[in-house]
Amino acid sequence: MAWLHITAPPNWRATPTATSKCACGWDRIAVGRRRVLALTADHEAHKNACPLRTPQEGRTAA
Incomplete structure (x- = not known):
């Protein structure tokens, strides 16, 4: 449901990038x-709060 893609070139001077996506x-x-480190933390936090992964209030468990 959630994907994190990080590009970190082997050259230390190159700029890393990251993309965080979710089905929601x-x-x-x-x-x-x-910013990549911050996005990594936000991605982990989102996985715990995502409405597609968190049971909705009032729903019955299967």
């Missing part, structure tokens, strides 16, 4: 080391 519509892009 979550779609984020980050460029640069600090």
Whole structure:
């Protein structure tokens, strides 16, 4: 349901990028080391809060 794709070139001076997507519509892009690290944390937090993975209130468990 959620995908995180990170591109980190082998050259240390090259700029890494990341894309975080989810079937619920979550779609984020980050460029640069600090932003890629922040997006990685946001991606993990989203996986715990995603409406497609979190049971909705009032729904009966199968």
